[in-house]
Amino acid sequence: MSDIARLAGVSVGSVSRALNGSPEIGEETRQRIVELARSLNYTVNVGARNLRRGHNRTIAVIAPFLPSDTQRLTDPFLWGLIGAIAEELTANGYQMLLYRMDSTKMEIADPVETGAAAGLIVTGQWLSHDKANALAIARVPFAMWGAERPRQLYCTVSSDNLFGGRCATEHLLGLGKRRIAFVGDTRTDEIRLRHEGYLAAHRAHGVAPDPRLELHSMFDNVVLRRELTELLDADIGFDAVFAAGDMAAIEVMRLLQKRGRRIPEDVSVVGYDDIAVADLVTPALTTVRQPLADAGKALVDAVMSQIQEKTVAPRVLSTSLVVRSSTA
Amino acid sequence: MSDIARLAGVSVGSVSRALNGSPEIGEETRQRIVELARSLNYTVNVGARNLRRGHNRTIAVIAPFLPSDTQRLTDPFLWGLIGAIAEELTANGYQMLLYRMDSTKMEIADPVETGAAAGLIVTGQWLSHDKANALAIARVPFAMWGAERPRQLYCTVSSDNLFGGRCATEHLLGLGKRRIAFVGDTRTDEIRLRHEGYLAAHRAHGVAPDPRLELHSMFDNVVLRRELTELLDADIGFDAVFAAGDMAAIEVMRLLQKRGRRIPEDVSVVGYDDIAVADLVTPALTTVRQPLADAGKALVDAVMSQIQEKTVAPRVLSTSLVVRSSTA
DNA sequence: CTGGTTTACGCAAGCGTTTGCGTAGTCGAG
DNA sequence: CTCGACTACGCAAACGCTTGCGTAAACCAG
Numbered sequence: 001m002s003d004i005a006r007l008a009g010v011s012v013g014s015v016s017r018a019l020n021g022s023p024e025i026g027e028e029t030r031q032r033i034v035e036l037a038r039s040l041n042y043t044v045n046v047g048a049r050n051l052r053r054g055h056n057r058t059i060a061v062i063a064p065f066l067p068s069d070t071q072r073l074t075d076p077f078l079w080g081l082i083g084a085i086a087e088e089l090t091a092n093g094y095q096m097l098l099y100r101m102d103s104t105k106m107e108i109a110d111p112v113e114t115g116a117a118a119g120l121i122v123t124g125q126w127l128s129h130d131k132a133n134a135l136a137i138a139r140v141p142f143a144m145w146g147a148e149r150p151r152q153l154y155c156t157v158s159s160d161n162l163f164g165g166r167c168a169t170e171h172l173l174g175l176g177k178r179r180i181a182f183v184g185d186t187r188t189d190e191i192r193l194r195h196e197g198y199l200a201a202h203r204a205h206g207v208a209p210d211p212r213l214e215l216h217s218m219f220d221n222v223v224l225r226r227e228l229t230e231l232l233d234a235d236i237g238f239d240a241v242f243a244a245g246d247m248a249a250i251e252v253m254r255l256l257q258k259r260g261r262r263i264p265e266d267v268s269v270v271g272y273d274d275i276a277v278a279d280l281v282t283p284a285l286t287t288v289r290q291p292l293a294d295a296g297k298a299l300v301d302a303v304m305s306q307i308q309e310k311t312v313a314p315r316v317l318s319t320s321l322v323v324r325s326s327t328a
Numbered sequence: 329m330s331d332i333a334r335l336a337g338v339s340v341g342s343v344s345r346a347l348n349g350s351p352e353i354g355e356e357t358r359q360r361i362v363e364l365a366r367s368l369n370y371t372v373n374v375g376a377r378n379l380r381r382g383h384n385r386t387i388a389v390i391a392p393f394l395p396s397d398t399q400r401l402t403d404p405f406l407w408g409l410i411g412a413i414a415e416e417l418t419a420n421g422y423q424m425l426l427y428r429m430d431s432t433k434m435e436i437a438d439p440v441e442t443g444a445a446a447g448l449i450v451t452g453q454w455l456s457h458d459k460a461n462a463l464a465i466a467r468v469p470f471a472m473w474g475a476e477r478p479r480q481l482y483c484t485v486s487s488d489n490l491f492g493g494r495c496a497t498e499h500l501l502g503l504g505k506r507r508i509a510f511v512g513d514t515r516t517d518e519i520r521l522r523h524e525g526y527l528a529a530h531r532a533h534g535v536a537p538d539p540r541l542e543l544h545s546m547f548d549n550v551v552l553r554r555e556l557t558e559l560l561d562a563d564i565g566f567d568a569v570f571a572a573g574d575m576a577a578i579e580v581m582r583l584l585q586k587r588g589r590r591i592p593e594d595v596s597v598v599g600y601d602d603i604a605v606a607d608l609v610t611p612a613l614t615t616v617r618q619p620l621a622d623a624g625k626a627l628v629d630a631v632m633s634q635i636q637e638k639t640v641a642p643r644v645l646s647t648s649l650v651v652r653s654s655t656a
Numbered sequence: 657c658t659g660g661t662t663t664a665c666g667c668a669a670g671c672g673t674t675t676g677c678g679t680a681g682t683c684g685a686g
Numbered sequence: 687c688t689c690g691a692c693t694a695c696g697c698a699a700a701c702g703c704t705t706g707c708g709t710a711a712a713c714c715a716g
Binding site: 338339340341342345352353354357376378379380381382443 | 663664665666667670671672673
């Protein structure tokens with residue numbers, strides 16, 4: 001920058017003003033300066049700019065990973081969400097700093113406090129409630145993908161898990177199914193809501209759900225297979241499965257097919273998320289779609305608003321059932 | 329930091345030294361300072377540190393997206409690669425700045441020049457050869473996922489596409505298949521090499537490939553479906569398909585099944601990449617695996633070396649055929 | 657006790673910008 | 687011609703940290 005100043009015969013301050021389009025600079029001098037800058041292909045050092053301006057235009061997004069996944073980020077839904085966030089961020093002229101966090105440790109050196117980012121997006125309810133509240137109290141611009149919780153000080157964005165779970169289950173009940181298995185770890189809030197939807201649908205139709213048909217593992221395929229095998233071996237009949245995640249649903253379908261059950265003739269299966277694969281497996285999976293693009297938009301809108309000192313309310317996005325051939 | 333200095337009764341310089349573990353600071357003073365820092369939960373401002381030190385510990389990774397993908401990043405292989413890079417980066421104490429780049433525009437404001445990152449990884453051969461060479465000349469630490477090209481000044485990492493293509497094809501030929509269709513856009517170097525492997529395998533087995541069996545679209549499912557439909561309608565017989573990407577292979581399988589062809593009885597299909605879905609579709613897809621973890625490691629090793637002013641040679645990683653039930 | 661080392665810290669420059677304030681020059685009104 | 691108001695730019699401080707250099711204090715040998 002000082003080189004440019006010298007060559008243009010002005011001060012560095014003027015170069016800065018010219019490059020930033022300040023009105024207090026002569027049109028002709030500006031021309032000269034920007035021309036010079038281009039020919040030297042100069043770009044401003046964002047670090048120095050951020051330091052001086054006291055803020056930056058990057059936001060950190062935290063992706064959890066399960067150590068069991070051989071350390072890999074594998075959940076397609078998560079990638080879809082991150083992609084949507086990336087898209088929305090660039091649309092806002094922001095950069096994305098991607099962090100991986102061990103979901104069992106759930107701790108993170110706050111990138112906002114270190115000045116590395118201006119805001120924070122957590123893609124999943126991995127952070128403890130208290131830690132999230134602490135962030136909110138510290139006035140860190142912060143949004144989380146996940147279910148609303150009582151007394152939360154922070155902003156969450158989620159799909160309508162209750163409605164989604166209810167929708168999926170009612171679809172099955174409407175098909176005449178009466179013994180619907182549920183697959184999902186209800187210790188996480190999102191899944192718990194989907195499960196509540198499952199129960200609500202049963203109540204609305206006056207059918208009593210069989211608690212023996214509930215499988216509580218969904219992220220660990222090995223455990224899921226074991227639980228499902230036990231269920232099949234116990235000879236407790238069921239004619240449908242609602243899995244609170246597509247990957248689990250697909251795993252369920254595979255095992256059922258391996259055990260000679262026909263889908264959807266013998267048992268209908270519906271998933272949750274509508275990841276890209278859902279349409280590619282055989283049979284194509286009926287599932288409830290989470291609005292990915294809306295999710296990304298809502299998440300970054302939330303932190304943008306907080307950066308501008310505006311307060312934001314939690315949002316829940318509408319979901320929709322996508323009927324394919326795994327149910328009939 | 330000056331607060332801590334004041335409270336500890338030392339200068340800011342000493343605080344800095346204490347926090348960075350300099351030996352020129354008294355053990356007892358250090359204790360006092362770090363204790364104070366923790367209690368105020370202070371973290372150093374990385375921007376200022378980077379500015380002063382003249383370097384930073386973040387590297388930019390560029391993910392291409394096809395505008396046709398409704399702007400979304402959808403390729404599972406790409407996500408796998410990015411995940412592997414993220415993992416390796418954190419293992420090296422680096423952060424990851426994720427950029428999206430329109431793959432048709434192929435231009436990018438160099439994050440290294442702006443001081444936003446210390447290095448650059450491009451996940452695909454989207455950057456023009458000239459632009460990549462220019463980066464190398466500018467001594468930007470830089471690595472690209474993709475095939476080696478003649479007279480390249482930069483570092484590429486790729487899997488052994490030639491061998492992979494040959495392997496896949498020989499597997500089919502070994503199964504007695506003689507009319508093997510090829511699906512892939514040979515204008516990109518990686519695919520071109522896979523295609524050469526396809527040809528080499530034919531030569532080795534003394535069978536002449538039929539050029540009418542070559543479909544050149546693979547990233548656009550609509551076009552792919554059209555081309556494949558035309559091939560089927562033209563009644564040009566084939567008993568196998570080698571698709572130079574799993575997503576394309578899966579799409580091919582779907583269409584073939586819809587047209588009443590049995591897989592693998594009527595036509596065998598092999599893909600490329602071994603994305604997670606490959607094992608989930610029906611039938612499970614035979615495919616050539618690209619070593620994702622190695623790829624991530626090689627890529628970040630390459631830029632790390634360049635950051636330390638070491639020169640690095642292009643690397644090609646070994647591939648392996650994963651045989652599943654889509655071939656027989 | 658003196659002179660030379662070592663230890664433990666302070667001082668201040670500087671990383672590359674931005675920006676408030678000050679000020680020569682220009683201009684138009686009176 | 688004088689004077690105030692602009693205009694267009696220069697000056698220098700500041701952003702939060704690191705680090706080379708300088709230096710009191712402590713220590714040891716002679």
